[in-house]
């Protein structure tokens with residue numbers, strides 16, 4: 001078995017969630033869902049929205065390059081930056097990652113989890 005890597009999710013509310021992952025297995029959306037990080041997924045992870053938008057702060061170069069479909073979807077996202085990726089399209093490889101969840105993605109997550117809205121910090 002390959003060595004586990006560390007994925008750290010940070011959301012706009014300042015919550016940090018750290019988890020171990022097997023390289024080359026699950027994508028960032030699946031990893032976030034498994035560890036309870038608040039990463040939205042309006043289309044269910046099929047590259048048909050931009051609600052799983054993240055900024056990869058560390059380890060960006062270790063990810064596979066974006067395919068055209070991901071680029072097209074990200075074009076429709078809010079506050080897109082050079083470190084932007086779609087979580088459902090990124091499978092961690094051989095490096096630890098530090099992943100910031102976008103505001104857009106966090107809002108989608110709350111829309112998908114109305115029972116958790118009381119946790120939402122008003123800005």
Ligand code: FES
Nearest residue numbers: 043045047052088
């Ligand atoms: S969840 Fe829709 S593009 Fe990733």
